[in-house]
Amino acid sequence: xxxxxxxxxxxxxxxxxxxxxxxxxxxxxxxxxxxxxxxxxxxxxxxxxxxxxxxxxxxxxxxxxxxxxxxxxxxxxxxxxxxxxxxxxxxxxxxxxxxxxxxxxxxxxxxxxxxxxxxxxxxxxxxxxxxxxxxxxxxxxxxxxxxxxxxxxxxxxxxxxxxxxxxxxxxxxxxxxxxxxxxxxxxxxxxxxxxxxxxxxxxxxxxxxxxxxxxxxxxxxxxxxxxxxxxxxxxxxxxxxxxxxxxxxxxxxxxxxxxxxxxxxxxxxxxxxxxxxxxxxxxxxxxxxxxxxxxxxxxxxxxxxxxxxxxxxxxxxxxxxxxxxxxxxxxxxxxxxxxxxxxxxxxxxxxxxxxxxxxxxxxxxxxxxxxxxxxxxxxxxxxxxxxxxxxxxxxxxxxxxxxxxxxxxxxxxxxxxxxxxxxxxxxxxxxxxxxxxxxxxxxxxxxxxxxxxxxxxxxxxxxxxxxxxxxxxxxxxxxxxxxxxxxxxxxxxxxxxxxxxxxxxxxxxxxxxxxxxxxxxxxxxxxxxxxxxxxxxxxxxxxxxxxxxxxxxxxxxxxxxxxxxxxxxxxxxxxxxxxxxxxxxxxxxxx
Amino acid sequence: xxxxxxxxxxxxxxxxxxxxxxxxxxxxxxxxxxxxxxxxxxxxxxxxxxxxxxxxxxxxxxxxxxxxxxxxxxxxxxxxxxxxxxxxxxxxxxxxxxxxxxxxxxxxxxxxxxxxxxxxxxxxxxxxxxxxxxxxxxxxxxxxxxxxxxxxxxxxxxxxxxxxxxxxxxxxxxxxxxxxxxxxxxxxxxxxxxxxxxxxxxxxxxxxxxxxxxxxxxxxxxxxxxxxxxxxxxxxxxxxxxxxx
Numbered sequence: 001x002x003x004x005x006x007x008x009x010x011x012x013x014x015x016x017x018x019x020x021x022x023x024x025x026x027x028x029x030x031x032x033x034x035x036x037x038x039x040x041x042x043x044x045x046x047x048x049x050x051x052x053x054x055x056x057x058x059x060x061x062x063x064x065x066x067x068x069x070x071x072x073x074x075x076x077x078x079x080x081x082x083x084x085x086x087x088x089x090x091x092x093x094x095x096x097x098x099x100x101x102x103x104x105x106x107x108x109x110x111x112x113x114x115x116x117x118x119x120x121x122x123x124x125x126x127x128x129x130x131x132x133x134x135x136x137x138x139x140x141x142x143x144x145x146x147x148x149x150x151x152x153x154x155x156x157x158x159x160x161x162x163x164x165x166x167x168x169x170x171x172x173x174x175x176x177x178x179x180x181x182x183x184x185x186x187x188x189x190x191x192x193x194x195x196x197x198x199x200x201x202x203x204x205x206x207x208x209x210x211x212x213x214x215x216x217x218x219x220x221x222x223x224x225x226x227x228x229x230x231x232x233x234x235x236x237x238x239x240x241x242x243x244x245x246x247x248x249x250x251x252x253x254x255x256x257x258x259x260x261x262x263x264x265x266x267x268x269x270x271x272x273x274x275x276x277x278x279x280x281x282x283x284x285x286x287x288x289x290x291x292x293x294x295x296x297x298x299x300x301x302x303x304x305x306x307x308x309x310x311x312x313x314x315x316x317x318x319x320x321x322x323x324x325x326x327x328x329x330x331x332x333x334x335x336x337x338x339x340x341x342x343x344x345x346x347x348x349x350x351x352x353x354x355x356x357x358x359x360x361x362x363x364x365x366x367x368x369x370x371x372x373x374x375x376x377x378x379x380x381x382x383x384x385x386x387x388x389x390x391x392x393x394x395x396x397x398x399x400x401x402x403x404x405x406x407x408x409x410x411x412x413x414x415x416x417x418x419x420x421x422x423x424x425x426x427x428x429x430x431x432x433x434x435x436x437x438x439x440x441x442x443x444x445x446x447x448x449x450x451x452x453x454x455x456x457x458x459x460x461x462x463x464x465x466x467x468x469x470x471x472x473x474x475x476x477x478x479x480x481x482x483x484x485x486x487x488x489x490x491x492x493x494x495x496x497x498x499x500x501x502x503x504x505x506x507x508x509x510x511x512x513x514x515x516x517x518x519x520x521x522x523x524x525x526x527x528x529x530x531x532x533x534x535x536x537x538x539x540x541x542x543x544x545x546x547x548x549x550x551x552x553x554x555x556x557x558x559x560x561x562x563x564x565x566x567x568x569x570x571x572x573x574x575x576x577x578x579x580x581x582x583x584x585x586x587x588x589x590x591x
Numbered sequence: 592x593x594x595x596x597x598x599x600x601x602x603x604x605x606x607x608x609x610x611x612x613x614x615x616x617x618x619x620x621x622x623x624x625x626x627x628x629x630x631x632x633x634x635x636x637x638x639x640x641x642x643x644x645x646x647x648x649x650x651x652x653x654x655x656x657x658x659x660x661x662x663x664x665x666x667x668x669x670x671x672x673x674x675x676x677x678x679x680x681x682x683x684x685x686x687x688x689x690x691x692x693x694x695x696x697x698x699x700x701x702x703x704x705x706x707x708x709x710x711x712x713x714x715x716x717x718x719x720x721x722x723x724x725x726x727x728x729x730x731x732x733x734x735x736x737x738x739x740x741x742x743x744x745x746x747x748x749x750x751x752x753x754x755x756x757x758x759x760x761x762x763x764x765x766x767x768x769x770x771x772x773x774x775x776x777x778x779x780x781x782x783x784x785x786x787x788x789x790x791x792x793x794x795x796x797x798x799x800x801x802x803x804x805x806x807x808x809x810x811x812x813x814x815x816x817x818x819x820x821x822x823x824x825x826x827x828x829x830x831x832x833x834x835x836x
Contacts, residue, residue: 051835054809057788062694069701076713085713088701194817239811362824366806367813406787406806418760419667419779420753424803428673431804432824457703510712 002293002302008034010309011292013277013322016101017563018549018570019313020255020263021159024229025574026309027268029582034305035269036294038276039098044256048104048246056405060244065105067095067315072459074317078471078508079448080334086457086465092510093347093517094244095315099273100255102315102517103563107243107370107402108219108252110162111560112153112568114381115146115182120444120556123382124392133392136447137475138337138344140555143527143536146182149568152575154186156567157217160253161225161233163371164188164217178214180377193222194238197363198435199374202399205493211376216398217564218371219253229262240403242370252370274298277318278461280310280326282543289326289546295461308585309577313549313570317466320451320522320552325463328542329523329533334448334469340533342451344521345468346557349441349476351505351515352395354487355411356435356496363432365404373398379486380559381442391478393442395559397486401436411436414500433497437490439483440516441505442559446473451522471509480505518562520554525569528591535589537576538569544587547573647684650691651722655743659729660686662745666752667782674799677782685785685794686725695722717769721777728774731766732759739764789832801829809835 009031012019023033042048042065058064067073067090075084096102116123119141124133133139166187167177192215199215206213220236227233234249242252250257263269274297281291281304291306312319323329324341332343375398377383386392403409411434412426454467487502526532529541538553540546549570551562580588649657664677664686674680689695697720709716719727736744736755744755758764760779762772785794787801789808795801801808808829816825 051809051832054811055789055832057784057792061784061788063699066699068699070697070699073701078712083707085707085709085716086701086703087713088715089699091714195821196817197822235814237812237814238817239813241811362820362822364817364820364823364825366811367817367820367825404806406800406804407784410787410804419756419782421669421671424668424671424673428803431806456705508710508712511714512712 002304005303005305007306007308008032009307010034010311011036011305011307012311012313013292014038014101014313014315014318015099015255015271016096016313017103017255018566019101019311020259021567021570022311022313022547022549022574022577023269024259024263025571025578027263027266029578031268031309031582033269034307035271036275036277036292036305037099037271037273038297039273041099041271041273042104042246042256044246044248044250048248050248053245053248054239054241056241056407059105059241060405061407063090063094063244065096065098065244065246066090067097070460072465074466074468075454075457076468076470076509076511078469080469084454084467084469087511091512092515093519094514095317095517099260099271103254104246104256105244106219106254106517106563109371109561110157110160110217110219110253110564110567111396112181112564113146113558113560114180114383116382117558117560118142118144118146118149127382128387136473137392138445138447140344140445140524140526140531142555143525144569144572149565149572150182150185152568152571153564154184155571156564158189159227159229159258159567160219161190161221161227162188162217162219162253163190163193163215163222165192165215167212167214175212176214178375178377179212180380180383188217190225191222193218193220193236193369193372196368196372196400197361198400199372201435201494202374202376202437202490205490206376208493209489211378213374213376216371216373216375216400218369219563220369220371221251227258229259231258231261233257236369238367238369238372240366240368240401240405242402275303276461277314277322278302278463280322280328280546282326282328284327284542287543289328289543308545309581310543310546311549312546316519316522316550316552317451319548319550321453321463321466323523323533323540323548324453328540328546331452332450334450337447340524340529340531342522344445344524344555345449345451345470346443346445346520346554347470347509348516348518348557348559349395349443349472349480349505350439351503351513352439352441352480352483352487354437354484354491354502355500356437356491356494357411357413357430357498358433358435359497361433363435365401365409365432365434368401368403370402372402373400375399379483389478389482391475391482393444393475393479393559395439395441395479395483397437397439397483397490399435399437399490404431406431413498435494435496437487437502439480439487440559440561441476441479441483443520443557444475445521445556446475449473472505477505516561518551518557520551520557520562523548523552524555525553526555535587537580537588538573539576539581539588541591545585547577549573649687651695652687652690655733656726656729657683657687658745659733659743662747662752663756663778664782664785666749666756667779668786669749674803675796677786679796680786680794680799681790681796682782682785682794685788685792686781688793689781689784690722690725696720724774724777727768728766728777731768731771732764732774735759735764735766735771791832798829798831
């Protein structure tokens with residue numbers, strides 16, 4: 001039997017970026033909040049210290065900071081008739097665990113979605129006609145418009161000290177920034193990162209082709225920065241160890257560097273680590289989650305923590321698992337289109353890239369920050385005319401590198417053997433002379449891509465694993481092929497010594513090579529309980545005291561990395577909770 | 592040939608062990624003085640002596656497996672003007688240590704069954720942990736070369752070793768249970784890990800791999816250098832975790 005604990009005002013499931021933001025906002029409003037984190041505590045001082053924080057094998061290859069698949073993983077099948085099998089070793093995506101979550105070991109690319117990404121279905125239907133969007137493409141508008149979220153994007157950028165350059169300041173377009181972005185009220189809080197050789201090559205190529213180059217918005221500090229919480233982040237050393245690593249200099253925005261030192265001092269907050277939430281205790285009649293049950297993984301002992309408010313800030317898969325097993329909302333069924341839990345699972349269309357080699361240029365790829373890149377958005381979202389193209393969506397295209405760590409990053413020209421004398425020669429010759437141009441493509445929802453529970457495989461707590469039914473679809477492949485053409489043009493314009501051919505997205509989804517940790521959907525936000533799991537304030541339709549955080553809210557995935565939007569939605573929901581819900585607990589939107 | 596210049600290989604260890612094995616109960620007695628001699632030799636050497644003269648010891652690989660791994664990493668990373676051979680860089684020892692440790696025994700590997708045959712896109716789906724997988728793979732590789740060339744892999748000429756690995760790489764060597772390509776990919780991956788990882792893991796001795804490509808290692812603080820070395824070769828010698836510990 002679980003030991004019953006004393007009720008608290010709010011319990012936070014997961015202490016990553018969203019849990020930290022919610023806990024901070026709620027404790028400031030006077031609420032007592034308990035944060036339940038399944039993993040250990042991690043601090044910059046003890047866990048991200050030099051010299052061992054630069055251990056490529058430990059962190060990048062042996063996956064020190066990520067979720068342990070021995071405890072929990074997901075299963076995959078490409079289509080419903082197949083039997084799903086577990087992803088036994090992480091590869092394609094790398095969910096975090098421990099305090100800070102994936103926010104401790106991300107690269108730091110921090111976007112706002114395009115205005116047309118926010119109202120995607122309405123936008124496409126009004127531009128291309130009511131019947132233009134195929135029936136199997138189950139895309140939807142976010143209930144929050146770009147304008148609704150602008151102030152909250154701004155708050156998250158200020159929390160993180162994002163380095164970048166505005167391209168649209170209150171409607172005025174600014175060359176050198178992203179002229180396709182929605183209007184911003186404020187410039188980025190930090191100037192852009194240092195210009196690299198790759199960046200300068202991209203600027204020139206883009207100019208020659210009539211595209212609009214701009215520095216990628218980065219949670220890597222171009223200069224020391226003090227955020228509104230009063231915490232100072234150090235200047236980035238361009239060490240090339242962001243993604244998969246913690247930052248010894250607090251120069252990358254993370255829960256550790258931007259919020260936790262303040263939150264952990266607050267008497268209204270209590271952090272419980274090794275607290276692995278097993279289930280939500282749901283009262284269907286009352287439409288409330290009364291408590292959460294968790295296991296102390298140090299002892300195996302179970303606890304039941306009652307709370308007035310439950311904030312679900314686990315990763316996408318756990319958000320789905322916990323709601324699904326509690327019976328909050330109906331499981332999505334692709335055959336009927338009914339049900340909402342697990343619906344519109346999306347990912348990212350990556351693997352679109354070309355490497356160019358310059359005999360006479362020294363690239364120094366190891367001098368880099370995680371989000372370092374010179375980008376173009378000319379072929380992103382609906383920034384270009386899709387009439388007659390046979391697909392919707394696009395990609396952000398970036399030139400540069402996040403690292404030159406040689407276990408995983410050793411580009412050689414196409415046709416080079418993978419080992420032996422010729423491999424050695426080519427690796428030694430080209431390591432410092434290679435420039436990568438890559439694309440990150442949107443992934444629009446498809447009727448047959450979804451999440452549910454696996455009938456066979458279990459996690460360490462005995463719960464079913466989340467089952468992913470997922471593959472890349474025609475829209476993704478056509479879009480990627482088109483983007484590959486753009487990459488080839490950019491590569492040619494750079495006049496390299498050796499130019500490969502841009503790769504595209506072909507074949508079935510493969511879980512082995514890393515692609516991105518941008519899993520989205522499954523508890524989507526929307527305007528009614530028939531088609532979504534939570535309302536515009538991220539409040540569950542089926543339980544008014546349950547607020548859901550993270551990319552599981554997305555109806556589909558734009559090309560952009562999700563963290564900027566995840567942060568904005570967290571602040572948006574926090575404000576609704578503290579200004580509306582606490583005063584008058586109940587549904588914030590009538591069902 | 593690298594083998595001719597490596598003093599370690601002048602007493603073919605495997606042959607010696609095989610001889611000892613044939614003598615049955617004499618193994619333990621024969622082993623002990625060898626170990627003492629090696630320990631004495633080590634203590635007599637100056638501490639700063641070249642690392643490649645350290646005695647060759649194995650945590651988990653048996654002698655046949657060790658010979659296979661040495662020959663394989665030397666074929667994947669042959670000695671030339673760019674670097675010493677894979678085994679002289681410590682890569683075989685690295686692989687032994689990795690397979691003897693948490694990785695080898697299946698850390699971060701979901702190991703619940705069932706284990707049906709699966710398409711490659713679903714990743715690793717075998718019941719074996721990496722240590723067991725390498726054991727089975729090495730056995731299959733030696734069976735393949737014995738059938739094709741009449742000898743264990745490590746006894747082949749360099750050109751036959753290259754040809755044998757190529758056949759495995761292409762998935763064309765008949766392995767029981769799993770494809771030779773799957774084994775070769777795992778072997779290639781762990782070889783590259785050993786060659787390019789921080790030298791504290793036993794491979795990349797003297798930072799040979801980092802020197803080969805021009806990777807400077809630590810501390811990797813380039814706030815000023817990212818400007819001063821714009822389109823300029825970074826000319827500082829590499830340093831590793833040990834240099835800052």
